[in-house]
Amino acid sequence: MSQSTLAIRRISAHAGAAPGENVERDELVCKLIDTTTCIGCKACEVACLEWNGYTFTETVFDNSYQTMPETTWNYWNLIKFNEHEREDGSITLLMRKDQCMHCADPGCLAACPADGAIVQYTNGIVDFQQQNCIGCGYCVSGCPFDIPKFNPTTKKMFKCTLCVDRVSEGLEPACIKSCPTGCLHFGTKDDMKDLAETRAKQLRENYGIEKAGVYDPAGVNGTGVIYVLHDITNPEAYGGLPKNPHVPWVVRIWKGPAKWIGNLAMLGGLLGVTLHYLRYGPKEIDAEKHEGEKP
Amino acid sequence: MSTTHVISSRRPVGESGGRIVRYTLSERVHHWLGALFYIYCLITGLAFWSPYMYWLAAIVGGGPTARFWHPWFGLAFTVSMVWMYKMWDRDMRITEPDRRWSKAMEYYVKNEDEKLPPVGRFNYGQKLFFWLMLYGVILLVISGLGLWFVESIPWSLRWLRYIAVTVHVIAALATIGGFIIHVYMSTAMVRGGFAAMVRGEVSAIWAKTHHRLWYEQVTKDTRDSAQGR
Ligand code: HEM
Numbered sequence A: 001m002s003q004s005t006l007a008i009r010r011i012s013a014h015a016g017a018a019p020g021e022n023v024e025r026d027e028l029v030c031k032l033i034d035t036t037t038c039i040g041c042k043a044c045e046v047a048c049l050e051w052n053g054y055t056f057t058e059t060v061f062d063n064s065y066q067t068m069p070e071t072t073w074n075y076w077n078l079i080k081f082n083e084h085e086r087e088d089g090s091i092t093l094l095m096r097k098d099q100c101m102h103c104a105d106p107g108c109l110a111a112c113p114a115d116g117a118i119v120q121y122t123n124g125i126v127d128f129q130q131q132n133c134i135g136c137g138y139c140v141s142g143c144p145f146d147i148p149k150f151n152p153t154t155k156k157m158f159k160c161t162l163c164v165d166r167v168s169e170g171l172e173p174a175c176i177k178s179c180p181t182g183c184l185h186f187g188t189k190d191d192m193k194d195l196a197e198t199r200a201k202q203l204r205e206n207y208g209i210e211k212a213g214v215y216d217p218a219g220v221n222g223t224g225v226i227y228v229l230h231d232i233t234n235p236e237a238y239g240g241l242p243k244n245p246h247v248p249w250v251v252r253i254w255k256g257p258a259k260w261i262g263n264l265a266m267l268g269g270l271l272g273v274t275l276h277y278l279r280y281g282p283k284e285i286d287a288e289k290h291e292g293e294k295p
Numbered sequence B: 001m002s003t004t005h006v007i008s009s010r011r012p013v014g015e016s017g018g019r020i021v022r023y024t025l026s027e028r029v030h031h032w033l034g035a036l037f038y039i040y041c042l043i044t045g046l047a048f049w050s051p052y053m054y055w056l057a058a059i060v061g062g063g064p065t066a067r068f069w070h071p072w073f074g075l076a077f078t079v080s081m082v083w084m085y086k087m088w089d090r091d092m093r094i095t096e097p098d099r100r101w102s103k104a105m106e107y108y109v110k111n112e113d114e115k116l117p118p119v120g121r122f123n124y125g126q127k128l129f130f131w132l133m134l135y136g137v138i139l140l141v142i143s144g145l146g147l148w149f150v151e152s153i154p155w156s157l158r159w160l161r162y163i164a165v166t167v168h169v170i171a172a173l174a175t176i177g178g179f180i181i182h183v184y185m186s187t188a189m190v191r192g193g194f195a196a197m198v199r200g201e202v203s204a205i206w207a208k209t210h211h212r213l214w215y216e217q218v219t220k221d222t223r224d225s226a227q228g229r
């Protein structure tokens, strides 16, 4: 969105360095979501729509409180409602605000073939630049959280921007602003990590929620959105939050060694036929052997 | 389709400088349509393959345009391959003379053609290229559809997305290898080959040198028909 105000650390499919590659910022931004105090009011869903200028569209009723089955290209923020049976047999409703996780090691950006269609700012926000997007859908395969969504009309990909336009003006994201229980926090990664750990400790020690913990998955080098979960051992129960997300290894190989092997093979082929020509030359029909016959 | 290989009426065969029809108009049109579709897929595909080749997208109208048309040209190429299959299937089957020729292929590479056993309308290498492209396009179209409609593959079956990418890339690279050799041989290496696909004709001596069994077949066919047999 606002490329002009933020330095860029990584650029998708960019043949060369990113201008902010060597920038070491002290602070990464981070959103903390405390699932233990979320009441599922969906104020954040509405705030997200409002701020980003989308209107509410038709939705699918799934026999649950959930607004729709999954996020869509114009609905970036979705509370996932999951009925969960506790060990003692009682039922609880797990509610998790689902959106882009802003991975430190973003799989979408690794997979993207279009120069500058996905960037990562030095503050950690991963942002799609729709004017450069070609709509190929590679980011869909690269994402470990199933987040990028395709707009079939414009043929561009969309997802949560972490309100980079607000953040770059010193405001907090729209969802944070709207949360009535204060289960959403925004600040630096270090501060949010501290706050989350303190809260998890409090849950473990004062509330007897022994498995409470912080979700900041190491497989993607940590995320710009972190959760406090009642049960850190079972993130899947929160509407399919992966236990150990990482960029798919196929994407890693495809965008790494396969590129070089393929390029070398193609170059080798061109070189091979050139050398063959220099060594053996063309197959010309020997006119002398066929005297009188015109080739 | 050997019945189509009539001798050009311009000059009688057997005499010096006789011309033989090697490719009918229909064969040439299908060949060049296939080439056009393939080359479009190649240029746009390579643009997405590597950031260092993304500029290739510019020559076909930019990234989004290239992305829009690549799968459609891929489908067109698939249709054109099916057409070529119907046209050339019988000519492209590997035969006993091909097997003998393939054992002596080394001489072909070294341009020592006089040491090669005779072959029919197409040699072993040409046939291999044909089958490579045919099986290649089958893999490309199936995996290509997976890439095209990636969001229709449900999250729980996402391994299919990864397989689609892998298969598409491997099949594309395999056909590119064949394509490099094909273009090299038919333009630079085997003189007269390119003209044959443009004008449709080869000289009798060209046919005799490169495809003797085919030459013998078509000259016999024409003599027979000239004598009303
Ligand atoms: C047969 C039907 C085909 C279909 C439906 C198809 C579809 C696709 C799709 C959807 C993509 C993703 C990006 C894009 O759309 O541009 C793609 C990528 C690609 N295609 Fe195709 N394609 C086909 C044939 C071909 C052919 C004949 C080639 C010949 C070389 C080819 C080479 C490539 C390459 C190199 C890529 C990029 C792979 C990468 O990003 O690493 N495709 N194809």
Ligand code: SF4
Residues within 6 Å of the ligand: A012, A108, A111, A112, A113, A114, A117, A118, A128, A132, A133, A134, A135, A136, A137, A138, A139, A140, A148, A156, A157
């Ligand atoms: S669809 Fe995704 S991967 Fe493809 S160009 Fe757009 S942002 Fe990049």
